[in-house]
Amino acid sequence: MKPDGVVTAERLLDLAATLFWENGYAATTTRELAEALGVQKASLYYHMASKEDLLYEICMESLVNIHEAVSQAVGEVRDPLRRVQLMIRAHVRSMLEDREKHATMLTELKALSPGRRAEVVARRDEYETLVRGILADAQDATVLTSELPVKQLELGLLNLLNWTIFWYRPGGDLSPDEVASLLERIYITGVRRFWRGCG
Amino acid sequence: MKPDGVVTAERLLDLAATLFWENGYAATTTRELAEALGVQKASLYYHMASKEDLLYEICMESLVNIHEAVSQAVGEVRDPLRRVQLMIRAHVRSMLEDREKHATMLTELKALSPGRRAEVVARRDEYETLVRGILADAQDATVLTSELPVKQLELGLLNLLNWTIFWYRPGGDLSPDEVASLLERIYITGVRRFWRGCG
């Protein structure tokens, strides 16, 4: 959550993400938001159009952020395996740095109206396309196994990475980078193409 | 969801799990539950004490079920690696067969009152102890890597398995057993202890 100096709209969005994640979107009331911001209920409506708008913006922002983070991380790098490793690191780091927003996007999507939900899902599909492309390149370069279709490589990877938001706590046993190292190690070893023969 | 013949209390629990999972606990109203059951709102209270009771029972049931499923699956088997494989299969199968309850337990826990939440968390810890024990045995038998502490083996495994409830759909591309095979393959390859040298 951002400090007092920042514009109220931005503080409201961060605060909403925290409360939505901790208590759920439907269970979080405008009264709680107002109290935590230190204003009256009605004052919220100067900064937002509705409670649902907050949820929509949280979802979109988390997806824009992680897409940018991964795009930039793989950026100029050409080595296909290295690109997979950098993607994993950037995904985990972005997800954990932006934990409240990302978790809210992943768990409260169902609370959005159909139209807006579709917009968020479309954005998420775009991100998954980026991920799948990086995996497909590594597969084509024969550094990842060809025993599994790329869609299954993607499902396996996102399974392994995303569940982290449910147990990760800042200041816990593992730092974001340690989490990334652990998951990267398991995944890469699990799906890398090895030449098993001797010679 | 169970058919009409079954006692109403049980049908109510199954129905609640479906609605809680689809729309969230807080967003699901007693009106919707009553309508879907085909009775009046007030009639619900003959079968339940409160809406929160339903959530509590759903959470407990899903955990009792998965604990039993995994216990029985590894049952008499002694081979440590085989036990890990059987655990993965039973976990995935139980989670997907009981999808609504399991998903509700995993995502709506925060809606329970502190006391009941603590009870559910204690049950979940028990299950995780079972999982960790099976992994530790395999590690001691040198069939799983010793490079990672058993706690991290557990985090990695549950990450890989649990996220499945967010995308699995009955009748989709993959059957529960195919999902289990995919995840088992990635995990076992990822954490198995290999002798890399030749000879």
Add this chain to the structure above:
DNA sequence: GTCTATAAAGAGATAGAC
């Protein structure tokens, strides 16, 4: 075991002053 009727509280959002 299910009904009609209603209580009591809390929700999101708006009007209009300052």
Add this chain to the structure above:
DNA sequence: GTCTATCTCTTTATAGAC
């Protein structure tokens, strides 16, 4: 940009008849 006051609707749960 924030306030007080309020509107309107929905919520969970109960009372008591059948």
